[in-house]
Amino acid sequence: MKIFFIGFFLFCLAISVHLFIWKFRIPDKQLASLLNVFFFVFILWLGLGIVFLFDIKKLEFTLSAAEIMHISLLYISLSLSYVAAYSTIEADSPSLRINMLLLEKGESGIDRQELLSSLNMEQFFASRVGRLVEDKMIKDINGVYVLDTKGMILMNVVLYYRRILKISEDLG
Amino acid sequence: MISYLHILPPVSGLMTNAICQVLYCRLSSKQKKLQLSVLIGLGIGFISVLLFQYLFASTSDSLLDLGFLCMANIIIYIGLSFCYFGVIGLGLSLRIRIMDIINNSSLHPSYEYLSHKFNAPSLFERRIERLINGGQIREVNGKLYSVDSLFMRIAKLNAIIKKFLTGKKSEFD
Numbered sequence: 021m022k023i024f025f026i027g028f029f030l031f032c033l034a035i036s037v038h039l040f041i042w043k044f045r046i047p048d049k050q051l052a053s054l055l056n057v058f059f060f061v062f063i064l065w066l067g068l069g070i071v072f073l074f075d076i077k078k079l080e081f082t083l084s085a086a087e088i089m090h091i092s093l094l095y096i097s098l099s100l101s102y103v104a105a106y107s108t109i110e111a112d113s114p115s116l117r118i119n120m121l122l123l124e125k126g127e128s129g130i131d132r133q134e135l136l137s138s139l140n141m142e143q144f145f146a147s148r149v150g151r152l153v154e155d156k157m158i159k160d161i162n163g164v165y166v167l168d169t170k171g172m173i174l175m176n177v178v179l180y181y182r183r184i185l186k187i188s189e190d191l192g
Numbered sequence: 193m194i195s196y197l198h199i200l201p202p203v204s205g206l207m208t209n210a211i212c213q214v215l216y217c218r219l220s221s222k223q224k225k226l227q228l229s230v231l232i233g234l235g236i237g238f239i240s241v242l243l244f245q246y247l248f249a250s251t252s253d254s255l256l257d258l259g260f261l262c263m264a265n266i267i268i269y270i271g272l273s274f275c276y277f278g279v280i281g282l283g284l285s286l287r288i289r290i291m292d293i294i295n296n297s298s299l300h301p302s303y304e305y306l307s308h309k310f311n312a313p314s315l316f317e318r319r320i321e322r323l324i325n326g327g328q329i330r331e332v333n334g335k336l337y338s339v340d341s342l343f344m345r346i347a348k349l350n351a352i353i354k355k356f357l358t359g360k361k362s363e364f365d
Contacts, residue, residue: 024260042357086196093199094264097271104278109354112363114286114319115328119347122329122338129335132320141312143364148286149306157291164300167291175291178282185217187226187283 023087027094034061034099049154050110051103058099065095111151114144195251198261201244202268209237209273213280227326230280234273241269289315 038057047053069092072083083091108116121138122130130138149165152158157171167175213233217225245262252258282288293309294301301309320336323329328343329336338344355361 021257021260024264027264039357046358086198089196090199090264093202094268097202097268097275101271101274104275107278108350109357110363113350114316115323115343116347116350117362118316118320118323119329119338119344120351122336123344123347125338127337129332129337131335132331135320135336136313136316139316140364141316142307144286145290145307145310145312147363148290149303152287152290157287158294161300164302165294165306166300167294171291172295174282175288175295178288179292181279182283184214185226185229185280187217 022083023090023094027091027098030061030065030091030095031098031102034058034095035102037061051107052155054103054106058103062092062095062099065092111147112144114139197248197251198265201241201248201265202272204244205237205241205265205269206272206276207237208240209233210276212236213276224325226280230277234277237269237273238266241265286315 034057037060038054041047041053041057066088069083069088072081073085073088075082117139118135121135149158152171153160155170156168157174159166159168210233213229216232217229220229222228245265249258252261290306290310293306297305297309320329323343324331324336326343328339328341330339331337351361
């Protein structure tokens with residue numbers, strides 16, 4: 021029971037800190053800031069974990085190393101899921117955007133060409149290139165683009181995994 | 193008493209999930225093999241979580257503890273599987289497509305070259321086709337309509353959360 025409640029408490033604490041910060045000012049690098057919030061709460065938890073493990077302050081409540089590890093795993097799992105889901109909130113997903121546009125049109129529907137023109141495709145492209153440069157995945161050198169080390173690593177992981185899965189479909 | 197063994201069910205579940213997903217994807221020749229492999233991996237991994245949980249059930253102090261432990265492990269498994277699904281889905285990301293174009297260019301590409309190769313209209317056409325084939329939207333007499341599906345509810349929820357957190361309906365507002 022301790023694992024379930026402490027794990028959720030830590031997650032709720034991190035979400036509260038995240039909401040508190042976001043209500044004052046939305047950070048420029050939202051995903052990086054979100055990861056920092058979760059990491060900060062995790063470090064705080066590890067510090068508390070040591071107190072509970074060795075019962076430094078002679079508390080009634082103690083935790084075993086296995087319990088601390090289990091709670092950490094629950095917290096990490098919830099945090100990473102939230103961060104992964106947040107990436108679709110920070111940046112529009114084309115599929116979700118298509119769905120929302122169709123939803124707005126309702127029963128009248130929308131012509132394919134009309135849908136494509138209302139999607140602002142060029143904006144999607146410009147936004148993604150901008151974010152890649154910001155995240156140091158690619159470098160803009162006097163108007164030409166090259167992959168940065170981070171981008172190269174990510175690209176190789178994706179390509180390697182696609183080879184393992186034997187997927188030949190185009191990327192994107 | 194909680195031991196390290198209790199951490200095993202979600203971890204083994206994730207490993208089973210990944211192994212089954214990769215095996216199915218490699219061995220299947222079906223068109224929708226990626227989507228199917230994700231579902232199959234998730235299902236078999238979940239069964240593995242329950243099996244391991246059952247094996248260690250006798251080491252729990254009470255039924256209530258066992259129930260909460262089981263719930264925690266299922267949540268850990270679903271969370272980790274969601275992250276794994278995110279890694280697989282990276283291949284569909286627009287950013288990866290841009291990086292792939294840069295990676296495959298013999299010369300360093302300019303913005304215009306990238307935009308030309310990115311070919312947004314064909315990419316969005318493909319997304320529309322994927323949504324039609326997946327039953328998430330429908331096409332009748334050349335017109336597209338939304339469908340009351342799980343995906344549509346996710347889109348609605350996403351819009352609500354986006355509005356709440358960022359105050360915007362879209363990143364371009």
